[in-house]
Structures are given as structure tokens and as C-alpha cells.
Amino acid sequence: MTNLKKVGLTALAGSLVATSAFAGALSVSGSAKFTYTADTGANDNKHDGNRFGMAQGLSFSGSGELDNGHSISLLHVMSSDGGAKSTSVLTYDMGAMGSLKYQQDSGALGIGIIDDLTPTAVEEVWDGLRHSDDSVTSNSPNGKVSGGTTGFGYTYSTDMFTAYAGYSPKSDSDSTGDGSNGTGTLQSSSSIAVVVTPMDGLKVFGGTGKTGNADGKNEDDNTTFGATYAYGPVTVGYQYSEIDDGTTSTSADVETDAYSISFAVNENLSISYGERTTERAGQTLDQEISGFSVGYSMGGISLKAHQNEGKNIRQAANQTSEHTELSISFAF
Secondary structure, X not given: OOOOOEEEOHHHHHHHOOOOOOOOEEEEEEEEEEEEEEEOOHHHOOOOOOOEEXXXXXXXXXXXXXXXXXXXXXXXXXXXXXXXXXXEEEEEEOHHHOEEEXXXXXXXXXXXXXXXXXXXXXXXXXXXXXXXXOOOOOOOOOOOOOOOOOEEEEEEEOOOEEEEEEEEHHHOOOOOOOHHHOOOOOOOEEEEEEEEEEEOOEEEEEXXXXXXOOOOOOEEEEEEEEEEEEEOOEEEEEEEEEEEOOOOOOOOOEEEEEEEEEEEOOOOEEEEEEEEEEEEOOOOOOEEEEEEEEEEEEOOEEEEEEEEEEEOHHHOOOOOEEEEEEEEEEEO
């Protein structure tokens, strides 16, 4: 992305390295995304408003080297709703010893980084699907493992091996200036994940951890493992995930099998198809999700489309959801 502006980081430098001069700058980059979205399932009938939208994103990033050879990097991403909420990542890179970061409402931690590594051209098959007529965030399909989004993360990499560790205090997901602002209603989450590439084309991964339960007292056990294999333009993948409910009841225990295949038609065009099936203890119905996606890029322009469909969402009868999205993105 093109640099738009340079902003001095004197204040940041002073707080990080008080004993030496520090030269730093924040690079500003951006993107614009114009979309057409249609939600047409039985549980999407309250979401049939204006199907066109435009998201604008701005990213501020900067880094600097410390006296000991380590480095500090900072990333702020302003949200597309006019900057009402942003995500932030502060990373301390220790070179061969790995990197430590603290992030606020930004991506995933630990096992959440590998919650779905099945190959896709654009989006995962569960993207945009919902249970009932409420928001996607609170009623999305179940079966994905999680390690929280706000907290501490550690990454260590070698030629064939990458390990992730994550800790989310009170499983908080807020962006705040002061830690005391968090509600702290959940138990903390902690997890680890490993990705290994033992040979060309083959990726094997797995992870385990505990996530704060919604009752604020117990923890759910999360486990996932899988593999992807790329041969020429084709990549196939399988992933198994299991979440054991931390309460005295086992009725919320779920197991998920996911499969997908992607095909790179050429260096610019890719297509994919995938399926996910989630079983819940004591339930006769399985949650069944499928979807396909197409992605095309040309310089700073990207054209993307995906269509996902789910039935028996959260193992409930007559809970169906369909999500179609077309988008064109411009990077600048």
C-alpha cells in the first residue's frame, strides 16, 4: 500500500526507550470496499434493508529498533464506522526468541488463530450466517474454538514450525484506554496452537486451551487439529474441532468436521468450496453449513464473491440462513 503521510513518534519513543534517541514514523495506508450483501434465509427476514454498503479502512503502523537489537511495532486500525472503535496491536519482537504482543479487539489469540484453516478463496463457509433474527455476532453458528481477541500473545517460529500462545484476561473483547474499564464478567482464556510444515505442500496443525464460560464461573475446553495439502493449483483441507462445556451439563458439548477444496485457476483467480457439520450432545439434528467463494485480484483492485448456506443452525429445527456477498476493494 502507498504511504500517504509520515507522523513523528516522539511521545511513543520516549515511553519505550528513555535512554537513547529514537527515530520513528507512522505510515498511513487505507482501503475502500464496496459491497452488495443479501441475507435470504428463513431467519434473515428482518435484515432485508439496503443491500449496498461501503467500508473505509485506515491503518496506522510504525516500528523502531531498540538498543539491544529487538524492535517495537505498533498498529492501529480505525473501524469502518467512522472510527467509533479501533483495534490496536503492540508487538515486541525479540528476534530468534519470538515475539510478544498485546492486542485489543484485534484478530485472535492462541488457538483462535487456527480456528478454521481449511482452504478458501475468499471467506470461510460460516461467514455471515446467523441463528434467529438477531445479530451475527451474538448468534453465529457454533463449533469454532476460541482463545479470545483482547490480551497477550506469543509467537515462536522456525523453518518448519510455528507456535502460538494466548492469554485473554477475563476473556475481554473491548478496546479501552484504561484496563479498569473492562466488565470482567467471564473467566480468563488461555490456549496454545502449533502449525508444522513437514514437507512441501503439507501443513499439519493443532491446538488446545480453555475459554471463559458465559456463566462467569467455569471454563470450556477447546481442542482442534487438522491438515491441508497443496498439490499444484489444488489445495484440500480437513479440520476437527471439539468444545467441551465447562458447566455440570454436557448438553452444550459440540464436535465439528470441516472439509474444503480450493483451486487456483491462475495467479489472479481462485475458487473454493467447503462444508462444516457440527454435532451437539443430546441433539438429533446436526448443524450443516456449506459455501463457495471466488476471488480475483488485479493490482490494487480485488473482486470477491461468496455464498454460504446453513441449516439447523445451533442444532435447532427450521433455523436456516443464507448469505451472499459481492465486493470490489481498492487499496491505496
